[in-house]
Amino acid sequence: xxxxxxxxxxxxxxxxxxxxxxxxxxxxxxxxxxxxxxxxxxxxxxxxxxxxxxxxxxxxxxxxxxxxxxxxxxxxxxxxxxxxx
Amino acid sequence: xxxxxxxxxxxxxxxxxxxxxxxxxxxxxxxxxxxxxxxxxxxxxxxxxxxxxxxxxxxxxxxxxxxxxxxxxxxxxxxxxxxxxxxxxxxxxxxxxxxxxxxxxxxxxxxxxxxxxxxxxxxxxxxxxxxxxxxxxxxxxxxxxxxxxxxxxxxxxxxxxxxxxxxxxxxxxxxxxxxxxxxxxxxxxxxxxxxxxxxxxxxxxxxxxxxxxxxxxxxxxxxxxxxxxxxxxxxxxxxxxxxxxxxxxxxxxxxxxxxxxxxxxxxxxxxxxxxxxxxxxxxxxxxxxxxxxxxxxxxxxxxxxxxxxxxxxxxxxxxxxxxxxxxxxxxxxxxxxxxxxxxxxxxxxxxxxxxxxxxxxxxxxxxxxxxxxxxxxxxxxxxxxxxxxxxxxxxxxxxxxxxxxxxxxxxxxxxxxxxxxxxxxxxxxxxxxxxxxxxxxxxxxxxxxxxxxxxxxxxxxxxxxxxxxxxxxxxxxxxxxxxxxxxxxxxxxxxxxxxxxxxxxxxxxxxxxxxxxxxxxxxxxxxxxxxxxxxxxxxxxxxxxxxxxxxxxxxxxxxxxxxxxx
Numbered sequence: 262x263x264x265x266x267x268x269x270x271x272x273x274x275x276x277x278x279x280x281x282x283x284x285x286x287x288x289x290x291x292x293x294x295x296x297x298x299x300x301x302x303x304x305x306x307x308x309x310x311x312x313x314x315x316x317x318x319x320x321x322x323x324x325x326x327x328x329x330x331x332x333x334x335x336x337x338x339x340x341x342x343x344x345x346x
Numbered sequence: 347x348x349x350x351x352x353x354x355x356x357x358x359x360x361x362x363x364x365x366x367x368x369x370x371x372x373x374x375x376x377x378x379x380x381x382x383x384x385x386x387x388x389x390x391x392x393x394x395x396x397x398x399x400x401x402x403x404x405x406x407x408x409x410x411x412x413x414x415x416x417x418x419x420x421x422x423x424x425x426x427x428x429x430x431x432x433x434x435x436x437x438x439x440x441x442x443x444x445x446x447x448x449x450x451x452x453x454x455x456x457x458x459x460x461x462x463x464x465x466x467x468x469x470x471x472x473x474x475x476x477x478x479x480x481x482x483x484x485x486x487x488x489x490x491x492x493x494x495x496x497x498x499x500x501x502x503x504x505x506x507x508x509x510x511x512x513x514x515x516x517x518x519x520x521x522x523x524x525x526x527x528x529x530x531x532x533x534x535x536x537x538x539x540x541x542x543x544x545x546x547x548x549x550x551x552x553x554x555x556x557x558x559x560x561x562x563x564x565x566x567x568x569x570x571x572x573x574x575x576x577x578x579x580x581x582x583x584x585x586x587x588x589x590x591x592x593x594x595x596x597x598x599x600x601x602x603x604x605x606x607x608x609x610x611x612x613x614x615x616x617x618x619x620x621x622x623x624x625x626x627x628x629x630x631x632x633x634x635x636x637x638x639x640x641x642x643x644x645x646x647x648x649x650x651x652x653x654x655x656x657x658x659x660x661x662x663x664x665x666x667x668x669x670x671x672x673x674x675x676x677x678x679x680x681x682x683x684x685x686x687x688x689x690x691x692x693x694x695x696x697x698x699x700x701x702x703x704x705x706x707x708x709x710x711x712x713x714x715x716x717x718x719x720x721x722x723x724x725x726x727x728x729x730x731x732x733x734x735x736x737x738x739x740x741x742x743x744x745x746x747x748x749x750x751x752x753x754x755x756x757x758x759x760x761x762x763x764x765x766x767x768x769x770x771x772x773x774x775x776x777x778x779x780x781x782x783x784x785x786x787x788x789x790x791x792x793x794x795x796x797x798x799x800x801x802x803x804x805x806x807x808x809x810x811x812x813x814x815x816x817x818x819x820x821x822x823x824x825x826x827x828x829x830x831x832x833x834x835x836x837x838x839x840x841x842x843x844x845x846x847x848x849x850x851x852x853x854x855x856x857x858x859x860x861x862x863x864x865x866x867x868x869x870x871x872x873x874x875x876x877x878x879x880x881x882x883x884x885x886x887x888x889x890x891x892x893x894x895x896x897x898x899x900x901x902x903x904x905x906x907x908x909x910x911x912x
Contacts, residue, residue, distance in 0.1 A: 277860055282493030294620040295403045297442060302619055302802075302868035311843045313852045326622050339831060
């Protein structure tokens with residue numbers, strides 16, 4: 262389950278936030294926010310994606326740059342709100 | 347004692363000639379900004395002083411002395427000359443906040459080019475609009491952003507030079523050029539272009555309610571304003587460690603992240619990393635930042651995290667804090683004084699003005715929530731929105747108006763003189779903002795006088811968003827307005843009527859959001875989408891955006907007599 266989630270989020274970030282010509286690799290520990298791959302404005306669309314995909318509601322005060330900074334952090338965040346992960 | 351000393355005395359006795367004299371502007375016929383930000387500091391004996399400490403998101407640190415800045419900017423200037431770029435050509439710098447951005451900015455100016463900085467998060471359509479309008483000849487970028495440039499270059503016939511900083515081993519395409527600054531031969535002596543004070547220097551794009559973004563054209567003598575306001579408002583002193591958090595893709599990042607800072611010979615710091623509260627405090631602590639010029643959005647994000655992260659760091663080096671971008675709310679001023687021991691002082695200006703126009707000054711009584719008073723050399727008033735006559739009664743709201751004539755005033759909108767001329771009424775430059783002035787001369791911001799959306803201090807034009815939305819396959823018609831946001835002041839909200847055959851869904855919502863983010867920029871992406879059956883229109887068919895905006899802000903809807911009857 263966790264591996265599926267990791268792949269889903271990583272693929273989404275690659276597809277939506279990297280330039281289509283980019284050959285940059287992303288893994289579960291790649292910094293997303295601090296590296297500028299995902300900026301604070303774009304976090305909104307990433308949050309919407311997570312909420313829709315995992316049928317959860319992430320409160321605004323939990324959607325911090327730190328919580329979104331890596332795929333691993335995101336998985337942890339999603340886990341807080343989704344039972345059974 | 348602050349640099350300005352007594353604000354009242356300086357305001358009364360001010361003469362731009364004194365600032366020119368202090369800067370030695372025009373000495374030996376030299377007016378070029380590039381010289382004043384590097385060579386002049388070296389000639390004063392500060393060539394070995396650190397001009398820039400840069401830190402990347404991985405923690406990598408690079409330091410450049412003023413002599414490095416001088417030599418490397420010479421190097422880029424010569425490179426441009428060698429490849430056939432001429433004085434007056436527009437050269438775009440399109441990259442993240444890396445050292446080469448700051449240095450190439452001066453390099454372009456040194457060879458007489460007009461430098462066109464563009465925010466690196468712009469998508470290809472936003473990039474295309476601005477390059478096409480400016481008829482840009484050359485663009486300097488990095489691998490990270492090269493894909494966007496490649497996808498639009500065929501439609502930009504004037505853009506014949508694509509220069510890549512980090513080409514590396516991977517081959518470039520066609521006639522793309524490599525410029526690896528660190529590996530280029532050093533250019534110690536360069537014949538700096540003999541600009542006049544009125545020679546165009548910087549072309550910054552800004553958004554309006556209608557039409558495509560407009561290029562505000564500045565000239566070399568803007569440095570006189572930028573120099574003196576950096577000294578008096580930012581209170582920059584020789585031993586300061588200065589941090590301007592703005593990106594040079596926007597005017598604060600060039601006027602005060604490059605020109606004002608380096609004309610004053612200060613050591614400045616640059617952090618090229620996404621926003622992170624503890625990283626920012628670590629950065630201040632690590633480099634002992636003394637003067638911090640930031641933005642209300644960032645300050646409110648820091649505020650949101652509370653006092654604990656502040657207490658976990660040693661921020662005692664901070665001496666002076668200033669804010670710009672959108673109005674700084676009173677709560678943020680009060681909070682900053684409580685946690686940092688000194689308040690963030692608000693400053694007000696815009697792309698067109700090139701430098702700070704109204705501000706709170708060190709030593710002046712702070713009224714939390716106020717923009718402050720007019721900068722010495724600037725005549726600022728509010729005028730009646732209909733007659734453009736000055737409003738003299740304290741507290742009445744009018745349009746902020748400035749008496750033209752300060753050095754950093756923009757000289758025109760690129761290829762758009764009619765719009766430029768339209769900004770002047772009764773001999774005043776009308777800023778497009780509403781404000782009142784109290785009995786003591788303090789300005790109090792009320793709001794924009796048009797539909798432009800101010801999100802995190804950046805102006806976003808609704809027309810540009812709506813035009814892009816219509817390119818989405820599902821969108822029949824749309825309206826983009828600013829909606830209140832506790833952190834960013836405003837964020838973009840889009841009202842969308844769908845084409846037949848499309849149903850509203852969260853998938854579609856995300857598809858539209860990401861479509862705009864990639865096409866224009868993350869700033870322009872609607873943070874909220876409301877699907878509607880149709881949009882309110884006038885009888886002549888024009889979408890009544892102001893009605894939707896008023897609805898978002900809980901304001902009076904006003905005159906709707908022209909509203910179409912459905």
